[in-house]
Amino acid sequence: MLELRDVSKSYATPQGPLSVLRGVSLQLAAGESLALMGESGCGKSTLLHLAAGLDTPDSGRIWLADRALDAMNEAQRSALRRHRLGLVFQAFHLVPTLTVSDNLRLQARLAKQEVPDWSVELLERLGLAKYRDHYPEQLSGGQQQRLAIGRALAVRPNLLLADEPTGNLDERNADDVLALLMELVVETGSALLLVTHSPRVADPMNRCLRLHHGRLETIEP
């Protein structure tokens, strides 16, 4: 579903190039879940952005749903993201002028992949059915996070990329949201690459990797 082969990435900084990823290789199969850990600033978000085709590596190649990202133009990458990918970032990126229900359906509508029954079921499962006509600012942080997850899963993506999806929530809410996320990921058959600092969040994943000095290390359970 996702493959990174010998991927390197550095950023230009006033102090000179900052090497963040140094020959990273990674394979994620359909339906597999993977936690990506590592200390702050080690390059986890960089890896996620590269995997989504939102940024390009300096060297190495990336395949998403069997398509080489470097062989596509920006419009093709964007279409691939819309149809195949669910993205959940720390900032929820909800559209303030759309209702809960319309936010949830947004990506699916753009991708012309809307399954109305699934959208309704998702709203129920996320505990947001009674807020369907509310606006994001009327929701709590936990509810907004659920909505962001729902929007990403409404297209039934092949791959869900999640950057600290429970980072803004208290422990109880985080546990609830994570349990729901795992349940929905298993149900939709989506692969999951999840960035987290929390061993508790990483625990239910199939595999766990740590990014350290630009390279990936396996963390044994």
Ligand SMILES: Nc1ncnc2c1ncn2[C@@H]1O[C@H](COP(=O)(O)OP(=O)(O)OP(=O)(O)O)[C@@H](O)[C@H]1O
């Ligand atoms: N556009 C950029 N230009 C220059 N440096 C950058 C850029 N984006 C990220 N960096 C630097 O690259 C390194 C990796 O950043 P990244 O956001 O990938 O880390 P992270 O592991 O996700 O961190 P955190 O856990 O704190 O979110 C950091 O030192 C950061 O300052």
